[in-house]
Amino acid sequence: MAIETMVTPGGVRAVMEGLAATYRGRGSVELGEPYRVLVSTVISQRTREEQTTAVSQRVFARYPDMASLAAADEKELLVLLAGSEYREAKGPRLIAMATILLEKYGGRVPDDIDALLALPGIGRKTANCVLIYAFNREAICVDTHMHKIANRLGWVTTKTPEQTEKALEVVMPRDLWAGSNRLFLQHGRAICLSGAPPLCSRCPVRPWCAYGQEPTARKR
DNA sequence: AAAACGGGGGC
């Protein structure tokens, strides 16, 4: 019979501190220029970090601002996007997005969740990332790693990332929101793997984890 | 809520 562990803000903080002590950045948030944050975050969708960085550098070198991206040739952009997943959808959406922002917002990135969500190619994950890294806002950006790990820890029992976002808003102390995504991303890549069994024996927060208590790892 | 979308890189 597993020990029932109530999830509390204090318990969440303990785990977050364990992750912060382990991973790069320590849970701090590095801000960036809004245009670059927006575009690189779209590029990062379903794409590994190394490829995101490489592709973003190429795109920024060719399209340094909103106006140049709005005026981009689609074929040319598609070539630069090689290495980013779903590039054939992202290319046209990036141009459409930049065009809208140029016409309706003077080329600025809106500091508003609903305005961001209304843009083509922008969902909850990307919109919250932009609020956090471009505007230093307190938001929770739930990607697949965060969704998976929050469920494994036993913090939430949710089916969708949006449900996870809402549930975490309740149990996670607000000062930890913005930096949480980076920590969970690194943890998910290094230890708390998606497919194969997670590497629980090397996990810095195993003592607090529901999944880590199970005698035999099973998929979840 | 589940399926479609769709390709580069690592093994």
Add this chain to the structure above:
DNA sequence: GCCCCAGTTTT
């Protein structure tokens, strides 16, 4: 060749 991967959109 096979499988995985910082989601978004459509059914």
